[in-house]
Amino acid sequence: MKVLIAVDGSEIAQKAFNYYFENFHREGNEVLVCYRSEQPDLPTIMFTGGASFPAEEIAKIMTEHNKKVNDMENQYVMACKNLKAKYKVLFETSAGRPGPGIIKLVEKECVEMIVMGTRGLGVIKRTVMGSVSNYVVHHAKVPVLICPN
Amino acid sequence: MKVLIAMDGSHHADKAFDWYCENLHKEENEIFVYSHCDPPQVPATALGGLPSISAAQLDMMIKDHKHKCANLKKALTEKCKVFTGNATVLVETDDGSSGSNIVKKAQEISADLIVTGSRGLGTIRRTILGSVSDYVLHHVQVPVIVFKD
Numbered sequence: 001m002k003v004l005i006a007v008d009g010s011e012i013a014q015k016a017f018n019y020y021f022e023n024f025h026r027e028g029n030e031v032l033v034c035y036r037s038e039q040p041d042l043p044t045i046m047f048t049g050g051a052s053f054p055a056e057e058i059a060k061i062m063t064e065h066n067k068k069v070n071d072m073e074n075q076y077v078m079a080c081k082n083l084k085a086k087y088k089v090l091f092e093t094s095a096g097r098p099g100p101g102i103i104k105l106v107e108k109e110c111v112e113m114i115v116m117g118t119r120g121l122g123v124i125k126r127t128v129m130g131s132v133s134n135y136v137v138h139h140a141k142v143p144v145l146i147c148p149n
Numbered sequence: 150m151k152v153l154i155a156m157d158g159s160h161h162a163d164k165a166f167d168w169y170c171e172n173l174h175k176e177e178n179e180i181f182v183y184s185h186c187d188p189p190q191v192p193a194t195a196l197g198g199l200p201s202i203s204a205a206q207l208d209m210m211i212k213d214h215k216h217k218c219a220n221l222k223k224a225l226t227e228k229c230k231v232f233t234g235n236a237t238v239l240v241e242t243d244d245g246s247s248g249s250n251i252v253k254k255a256q257e258i259s260a261d262l263i264v265t266g267s268r269g270l271g272t273i274r275r276t277i278l279g280s281v282s283d284y285v286l287h288h289v290q291v292p293v294i295v296f297k298d
Contacts, residue, residue: 001172019292023150023175023262024173026172112172113172128286128287128288129286129287137278137286137295138278140297141297142297143165143168143294143295143296143297144294144295144297145292145293145294146286146292146293146294146295147292148289148290148291148292
């Protein structure tokens with residue numbers, strides 16, 4: 001079975017990953033770990049000493065972001081290797097929202113089950129389920145395993 | 150692990166059950182198949198306090214309901230024969246919605262996982278997530294698998 005685990009750097013996502021491997025993983029399963037990262041907020045125009053395009057600032061932010069994503073990617077590659085699972089790690093930063101990105105990936109890769117946390121790095125904690133897991137559970141055409149904290 | 154599989158007699162619930170058995174079940178898991186049967190709908194008394202159905206009709210409604218529950222229990226028990234370990238079938242009628250009863254039952258038996266379909270016998274088939282699975286997702290503290298087909 002092809003399983004997609006959607007992560008985002010949050011502790012809940014990490015727990016969902018571990019929970020899947022501890023309780024459901026079977027030897028033949030292929031695991032896709034995906035992170036559909038949103039582009040970080042970039043400054044537009046700085047008005048210090050005339051309107052200047054903050055190229056340096058933007059480069060710094062993007063470099064930091066890419067490093068964080070790369071580190072996370074390596075962490076999951078190592079985890080999958082240690083668990084001796086057949087795996088693929090698909091981390092991508094895009095301007096699109098994560099929810100639709102995950103659904104598209106599920107369809108493209110013919111994933112048969114999705115695993116994700118109830119919420120992630122999002123700030124608004126009033127709701128039980130975060131916006132991304134809410135979107136995925138409503139729009140997925142395959143079974144979804146939702147893991148709370 | 151204690152697994153509660155919520156079923157309502159629908160074909161979709163049967164598929165969810167089969168999918169769980171084929172892809173996720175581990176022999177040591179303890180299975181609880183739970184079906185909440187809505188109590189028979191007794192029409193409200195007409196103005197003036199006179200019941201709008203006869204005692205005989207009411208009797209028949211209750212008998213029909215008991216018969217329906219017994220049949221469902223038989224069918225679910227038959228399905229559970231596929232489990233070599235512990236499997237309990239619970240067909241119960243209680244006040245409250247199916248969603249809230251599933252949540253209550255899961256707490257009662259200390260379920261570690263809930264398996265539910267994404268739509269059942271409800272008539273509105275356009276919705277992408279049924280009211281029961283939606284309720285369960287938002288009210289439990291344990292992982293939930295929402296089955297889709």
